[in-house]
Amino acid sequence: MPNPRLTGLGGGLFCxxxxxxLGCVDQLLFGASMVVYGVLFLPVCALTAVWVRRGDLVIAPVVVPIAFAFGLLPVAGDGGGGIGGRLMGLFTALAVQAGWLYGGTLIAGLISTVRKARLMTRQAAQRGAAQPQARRRPV
Structure with a gap:
């Protein structure tokens, strides 16, 4: 399995x-099925959170909702045509599919939090090993 390390910007662009x-493929193959789009969103969230660099862990839960909205552009209905109709279709899709959006954001947030906790534990252990042992004085 590849082990890329994406910057915050790279993670956002990737996602x-x-x-x-995936929105374009969903539109072509499944006729804009929001369930298919939502199901495909979840592993993308997990991959984004796993592949982002350690220093940019906080960005993963931030970029996935933005990517969800960006990917909805080809999937969301046109709402009657024009830019206003397209925006209305996008906002409606965001409101109706909020469960997928929250679920993917939660996945990215949990993975990022666990990775950050492990990183902090590892750093604390390294600092503890680097410091000399203090001598105990008898009481």
Whole structure:
């Protein structure tokens, strides 16, 4: 399995590009099925949280909702045509599919939190090993 380390910007671009591509594929193959789009969103969230660099862990739960909205552009209905109709379809899709959005954000947040906790534990252990043992004085 590849082990890329994406910067915060790279993680956002990766997630956004993949969700837009999946939205286009969903539109072509499944006729804009929101269930398929939502199910495909969850592993993208997990991959984004796993592949982001340790220093940029906080960005993963931030970029996945933005990528979800960006990927909805080809999937959301046109709402009657025009830019206003397209925006209305996008906002409606965001409101109706909020469960998928919250679930993916939760996945990214949990993975990032666990990774950060492990990183902090590892750093504390390294600092403890680097410090000399203090001598105990008898009481």
């Amino acid at each position: 956004g590009a993949v969700m837009f591509a």
